[in-house]
Amino acid sequence: MDGFTLFPPPSFWDNWLSFWRFEDINVLWVLMGSILLGMSASVIGGFAFLRKRSLIGDALAHAALPGVMMAFLLFQTRDPLIIFIGALCSSFIGFFLIDWLPKNTKIKADTALAITLSFFFAIGLMLLSYIQGLEVSNKSGLDNILFGQAAAMTEEDIQLLTYVTLFTLITVVLFFQKFRLIAFNQDFARTIGMAVHRYELLLALLIVMSVVVGLQLVGVVLMAAILLTPIAAARFWSNQLSHILIIASMLGALSAIISTQLSYLAPAMPTGPWMVVSLSVLFILSLLFAPKKGLVKRYFEFQALRQQVAEENILRTLYKLLERKEFMHNHFTQADIQSFRNMPSSCLQSTLKQLGKKGLIKASTQGVQLTQSGLERATQLTRRHRLWENYLNQQAKLLPEQVHQQAERIEHILTDAQEAQLQRELSNSQSDPHGNAIPTTHKADKTQDAISSTSNTRGGENFD
Amino acid sequence: MINDIWILATASLVAAACALVGVFLILRRQALMGDAISHSVLLGIVLAYLITDSRALPVMLGGAVLIGLLTAWLSDSLHRIGKLQNDASIGIVFTLFFAIGVILVSLYTGQIDLDQECILYGEIAFIPFDTLTIGGGGNIADGFEIGPRAFWSIAIVFMIVLISILITFHRLQTVAFHPNLALSLGINTVFWHYFLMTLVSMTTVASFDAVGAILVVALLVIPASSAYLVAKSLKGMLWSAIAYSQTSVAIGYTLAYQLDSAISASISVSAGLLLLLTILILEIQKKRTHNLQKAS
Structure with missing residues (x-):
């Protein structure tokens, strides 16, 4: 040759x-x-x-x-x-x-x-x-x-x-x-x-x-x-x-x-x-x-979606931790988060960094803390999650044990209009099938006041 | 005379091996995959030859099986990832492989004893001149001639195909007739799909010398289809496919002798004519029973 x-x-x-x-x-x-x-x-x-x-x-x-x-x-x-x-x-x-x-x-x-x-x-x-x-x-x-x-x-x-x-x-x-x-x-x-x-x-x-x-x-x-x-x-x-x-x-x-x-x-x-x-x-x-349907583009979209889901999951976890402390205490360590959501540390750290960049959380000496905008977003996600659980329980007649997995997926993609519609169609939009309160977002700023001064006890009541 | 016997023996082995594999291709509705693999095998042969500089059977089989499985896998992936229709993804993959194969053949014509003609017809008339010798310690003249290389290739592959079918008959039967049952029984249908594709690749590469890359499709699909029309069981279908293929070889060889046309093409044409004849007879029978029913 x-x-x-x-x-x-x-x-x-x-x-x-x-x-x-x-x-x-x-x-x-x-x-x-x-x-x-x-x-x-x-x-x-x-x-x-x-x-x-x-x-x-x-x-x-x-x-x-x-x-x-x-x-x-x-x-x-x-x-x-x-x-x-x-x-x-x-x-x-x-x-x-x-x-x-x-x-x-x-x-x-x-x-x-x-x-x-x-x-x-x-x-x-x-x-x-x-x-x-x-x-x-x-x-x-x-x-x-x-x-x-x-x-x-x-x-x-x-x-x-x-x-x-x-x-x-x-x-x-x-x-x-x-x-x-x-x-x-x-x-x-x-x-x-x-x-x-x-x-x-x-x-x-x-x-x-x-x-x-x-x-x-x-x-x-x-x-x-x-x-x-x-x-x-x-x-x-x-x-x-x-x-x-x-x-x-x-x-x-x-x-x-x-x-x-x-x-x-x-x-x-x-x-x-x-x-x-x-x-x-x-x-x-x-x-x-x-540009729209190419594999490279689809790969990046997929990665972006995964990143978004990871970030939103952390926000929700922080909200749940907050709820457990009855909104008295807004500092959580990585171990706290991991006790709620199983996630490798490296992934958790990079996601926390991203959230910090977006101004949704801030790092403090005791750990991480939700900012006001972070809390708003976290409240909204939790609200959508629990509304959807209610919807599945009431309209689709699913048992309370069955609804969580599906709500976990849908919370990331529900829109404002859908949220409002769910609110209208549900007879009980105060608490989800597990008995947790469904938060309302327009009260978020009030709640924030309550949280920022940890001595204020009114914080918890706002979420009823 | 002895040459004619070698040619006939090779042709009937090629036709029999193709018919056996073809039966399963038809039953699994993979006729187009057979078409695709027989085309892309050309690339496997050319690449194997260019890389190793050898025409030994294991090398050719290896190259062909690799490319054959690659064709099957790529078509499947393109179907899933690219969200293309199944036959479209098959068409895209095999035309590309075949095109590259043809380009390589025309680039290195001097080095490969392959040309565009041989891709199309094969060169069954010349196979007696390319013989294998054993013994003689590397000196060809001292060795003992055992017959044409193409004959031994297809003989070995035919044995492999036959033994595989005999051993795995029941599995193949389940997978071919009840893919869903097979799945629910925990049979790995993906494995059996690729197993069949391996058999197809091996058969096409061993038939390549004799009938070329494209006419092998005719031998894979046509006798098996005729058998599909007449047979009532898998065993019956396998036997009648072999019978059809051997009859085509006999008629085709005579035809080629009379018309001085290409042997491989004539065999394929007679296989097609036998299929048309079968359809005609079945149609007439259908009409007759229809009329009888009407009369009674």
Whole structure:
């Protein structure tokens, strides 16, 4: 493997420059064609994905192979239109077989997909090997459609590609509302009198056409990824279908540019695999770093939530300690807290530090002490906890022993409005099922007065 | 003549091993996972070869099983963490692995005796020329030729598959037919899932030389589906899957001989034709019993 370099450096840059200067006008056309294909395949793949038929593209692309070979065998020509029509026919037969098998036999849908895919592919390969044994002209290059070869595309190929992809994109834009309705709620579409079947057929036609026209560029074997990966990646970026489809088409176009370029720089290299690899990289980046649903973002959100829960748990513990001392004494050591809430010391210390920074507690010689704002927050949390316990006890008829665990979770996420609603709906909002008083928050400042002067005995009564 | 026998023997072992594993794939509704693994195994083979520079069976099996299990695990994780549909996550993973495999093959064509053709068809017609020799103290000429390498690979894997199925038959049966019962009995279904995936990976890698990466899907899925349509029990399904696969080999080999087409593709096509024939006969039977019921 020593001394092996993929591209000799100088000629690589020369090639790259000449690619982007479009010295060969054909390059520009191939680039345009592949961008259009990337866009239309991603958009139409989006609808297949929403219909939960993500791998339909895989099966249809494989199913196109015998059609290509048959068309060549019958007409002895490489005319793109004839090949296209042949592929379209066999792809459609495959489409109906996938539909027919699970409906009429015991065979399950996923098995039907695998059967169609491999059976048609085998027919295609058998015909290809048969053709290669024949004495016919221009048979070489027929196998380019297996892995795709952008550089081998002719002008007529590109013309056809452009027409078909533009047709697909325009149709999707025109019928966007209808397709969306079918994708999300077919029953509803049927009840409002839509000809669902007709639109389904149109959608199928578009899928088959996009798959078939992309074979030259991407190849039979990997066509699945071009339909599937962009939409899966785009889903992490938005929740709105139109945005998702636009992002998916951008990703498709980007990977088309990258792979077409590579196909020109290294002519022996098939285009399809590079397109898949670049799409997969885009997918992984989206999975990790998408702003709302990316894994990194979700991880940080999760950590923040955990931090919040830990802080609020300490506040509640302090409140309970305070309650036990009947609000006479507002200094607690870490051991006091740990006796109430099982928590490792390191975690406790860091959480206490955070609480101190937020001004919710302050450290004193005897330990920690709730500040006024800390007490307010702690009271509010306790109030929500106990209100919820009451709610579960009264409305959901849970036993007092069962309510604590659930309240422990819900106290962190209840809102003011929900709190007020609970207050209104509960007949007894003075004490929780365990007999503890439910504190009220607007008295918090009074309570604070009571606590700050530890000699004042009125403190406890305020909480009745 | 002797070459034809080796080819036929290899093909029928490949078809039998695939049929046995395929039965469980179909029953567990993992046909697409079989498709995925057979594609990604290419990457395992290429990587194992590039790293170790050896084509010994254990190396190939190791690489393939590792990548096969990785495919299964990654698809599952993507399904759970990325909240993608099951088949979408399978599709994303295997297309990526296969693409990397193809790129590596075309980058290092000179060093691996693999090319794009062989990924697709395998090269069953050439397997008699790649033989194994034993003895001879490292000197190949002195050794004793024991037959094609591909034959022995698939023979060993076939034995492994057969013995695994015989030993674990009852467990596999429970897991395949009553996954929920298996779960409630405390059977570790995750383990049995990955166990099956290991068998699939091993079978595909041993079949790779003979039929290539994609046609193996046909051999995994099609004879087992035909058997699924006719069989009444798991044992019956296994036997009829083997019968279907052997018939396909016989018909396919004749077809390939007559048309001068690729042997592996012809075998897969005949398996498909047998499936269609089975469906046709079942449909006619259904119609007939329907009519009889109407008449009476």
